[in-house]
Amino acid sequence: MHHNLALITTIAAAFGLALVFGFIAARLRMPPLVGYLLAGVMIGPATPGFVADVGLAGQLAEIGVMLLMFGVGLHFSLDDLLAVKRIAIPGAIVQIAVATAMGMGLALYWGWTPGAALVFGLALSVASTVVLLRALEARGVLDSINGRIAVGWLVVEDLVMVLVLVLLPPLAGLLGGQSAGLAGAAAPHGIWATLGITFAKIVAFIALMLVVGTRLLPRLLWLVARTGSRELFTLCVIAAALGVAYGSAELFGVSFALGAFFAGMTIRGSEFSHRAAEESLPLRDAFAVLFFVSVGMLFDPQVLLDEPLRVLAVSVIILFGKTVAAVALVLAFRYPLNAALTVGASLAQIGEFSFILAGLGMSLDLLPAEGNSLILAGAIISIACNSLVFSAINPLQNWLRAHSALARRLEHGNDPTAELPMSTNQNLLAGQVVLVGYGRVGQRISQQLNEQGISHVVVEQNREQVERLRANNQLAVSGDATDPAVLIQAHIAHAALLVIAAPDAFDALKILEIARTLNPAIEAVLRTHSEEEAELLQREAAGMVFLGENELARGMAQHILARMGRTDNGNAVH
Numbered sequence: 001m002h003h004n005l006a007l008i009t010t011i012a013a014a015f016g017l018a019l020v021f022g023f024i025a026a027r028l029r030m031p032p033l034v035g036y037l038l039a040g041v042m043i044g045p046a047t048p049g050f051v052a053d054v055g056l057a058g059q060l061a062e063i064g065v066m067l068l069m070f071g072v073g074l075h076f077s078l079d080d081l082l083a084v085k086r087i088a089i090p091g092a093i094v095q096i097a098v099a100t101a102m103g104m105g106l107a108l109y110w111g112w113t114p115g116a117a118l119v120f121g122l123a124l125s126v127a128s129t130v131v132l133l134r135a136l137e138a139r140g141v142l143d144s145i146n147g148r149i150a151v152g153w154l155v156v157e158d159l160v161m162v163l164v165l166v167l168l169p170p171l172a173g174l175l176g177g178q179s180a181g182l183a184g185a186a187a188p189h190g191i192w193a194t195l196g197i198t199f200a201k202i203v204a205f206i207a208l209m210l211v212v213g214t215r216l217l218p219r220l221l222w223l224v225a226r227t228g229s230r231e232l233f234t235l236c237v238i239a240a241a242l243g244v245a246y247g248s249a250e251l252f253g254v255s256f257a258l259g260a261f262f263a264g265m266t267i268r269g270s271e272f273s274h275r276a277a278e279e280s281l282p283l284r285d286a287f288a289v290l291f292f293v294s295v296g297m298l299f300d301p302q303v304l305l306d307e308p309l310r311v312l313a314v315s316v317i318i319l320f321g322k323t324v325a326a327v328a329l330v331l332a333f334r335y336p337l338n339a340a341l342t343v344g345a346s347l348a349q350i351g352e353f354s355f356i357l358a359g360l361g362m363s364l365d366l367l368p369a370e371g372n373s374l375i376l377a378g379a380i381i382s383i384a385c386n387s388l389v390f391s392a393i394n395p396l397q398n399w400l401r402a403h404s405a406l407a408r409r410l411e412h413g414n415d416p417t418a419e420l421p422m423s424t425n426q427n428l429l430a431g432q433v434v435l436v437g438y439g440r441v442g443q444r445i446s447q448q449l450n451e452q453g454i455s456h457v458v459v460e461q462n463r464e465q466v467e468r469l470r471a472n473n474q475l476a477v478s479g480d481a482t483d484p485a486v487l488i489q490a491h492i493a494h495a496a497l498l499v500i501a502a503p504d505a506f507d508a509l510k511i512l513e514i515a516r517t518l519n520p521a522i523e524a525v526l527r528t529h530s531e532e533e534a535e536l537l538q539r540e541a542a543g544m545v546f547l548g549e550n551e552l553a554r555g556m557a558q559h560i561l562a563r564m565g566r567t568d569n570g571n572a573v574h
Helices: 003-029 033-044 054-075 079-085 086-108 113-123 129-138 143-170 188-227 230-252 254-266 273-298 303-308 308-332 337-346 350-362 368-390 393-402 407-414 442-451 465-471 484-489 505-518 529-540 548-563
Strands: 433-435 457-462 476-478 499-500 521-526 544-547
Touching: 003 033, 003 054, 003 230, 003 273, 033 273, 033 368, 054 129, 054 230, 054 273, 054 350, 079 086, 079 143, 079 337, 086 113, 086 143, 086 308, 113 308, 113 350, 113 368, 113 393, 129 143, 129 188, 129 273, 143 188, 143 254, 143 337, 143 350, 188 230, 188 254, 188 393, 230 254, 230 273, 273 368, 303 308, 303 368, 308 368, 337 368, 337 393, 350 368, 350 407, 368 393, 433 442, 442 457, 457 465, 465 476, 476 544, 484 505, 505 521, 505 529, 521 529, 529 544, 544 548
Parallel strands: 433 457, 433 499, 457 476, 499 521, 521 544
Antiparallel strands: none
16 A cells, blocks of 8 residues: 555655755755755655655646746736846847857867757756745845846746757757657758747747636636635636646647746736735745755765766856856846846756756767766755855945946946936926836826926836836936935935835835935835834834835725715714
8 A cells, every 4th residue: 555655755755854954954044945955865766765756756846836937927927028028038048058058068078979068058058947936035026127037037048948848859860869759850841840830839829828818817717706715716726827837738838837927927917816826825835845855856966976076067157157147148238237146146056947958868868867967966056055146146246336346337337227318407306206116106106296297217127117218208217226326316415305116125224225325304205015114114214104005995994984975083074
């Protein structure tokens, strides 16, 4: 009967050891995921003692990837994706090319075949979506412009990897491996036919999700929500995520993760999207742990003893080579230093697509077993170090700003949107409102100010958004408001009011501190989602603080009192 308990024992051992080692890692002030990886190593086939079912763990981890990407899609609209397309598409393609070239060069130096070197380089070029999302969520920057650029970048990487996975089997013969797939694929017309079919499938999938999915899935959620059953609603959410992911993989050949992402993005238009995100959150967290455990199970520690220099070289490419390339690319697109460092840190790891690509390369006799071990070692090291890389962003950014004139010039000097045009009417820059953030709340505030003829300067990190505002004759500056230079360009010294429409309390305090240094008399208006953060802001004498729930309740109460013919003090409305 024990063979029937493989699933239970795998889950129990994975969660139990993940809890123990995760707790130890947290006590040592290390990221808990380091403990999850170590738990996987302990129950993997490379270490003595209990060995969990690797296949089952991998499937459970895949469910976690799907649920996590589904959750990202719930917070990532098509508009968000299109807003960063000018940097995400070319940036991802160039970064893949650069990272692949570095990996190929290293493999060719070791004496590998060109085919093996190509697969190895491609495996090092693509980052893990799971690791990225956990890192962005932990730091509360998933919904920021930097987070959207990073997520959009990885979506493009996933699409490229889908194409690679489809084309690699028919091209294997040309690369020195065993050809698979289409007969005669070595012929040019066979390759082009495969390429055309792949593109057609991807386009058909995206079109179907955007045209049909945006109507069908929100309608389905609405019908289920009308039943009043929380269990049915949760079931509907999970079924939509997994069902669309599986269907997209089977019918269109895209990855499970990409299918789940688009499922979430189509549901975002539903009024129940927030509830759907909350209902799926516990499962997303639980299965995400299994992903890290499954990665650890695949790792053979012996490679660290046998090939330490090669492991070090691979780790350097992942942690530093890819990061430097990504930072340079983002700066080349004239984005701020903070955005460049965030994207660079996001890509300083490899994950699930790398494992899939390595496995496919071995099955086609392209990649040697040593290559797979090195990829896994690089994944373990890079994932474990990723939290440390993210933690180094702010100190490195501050150091570069303080000690490098080049860094300051790269951040502001080459970007025309980082400062107001010389032709700006100076009368509009005295007693004006400085509005930080141009999201949904910021847009409504700006609209009201324009209707009342109140001069204001918008500070927004999204360069494309700033360009659109300037095209409509709106004063706007691109950049991170926590950088004093950005607020200086918004003429904060002569402003009458600072409005921070972004909900991050800690960034708000930084911005306010800088603003009051430059203009001690300035008044401030801030917003937050949390009562605790509201109390923190009020204790710091931040100014007028608006809490979303309070304002919603006040608006509803005023409407009710007006309908009932009363005011707040019980008198009749006049």
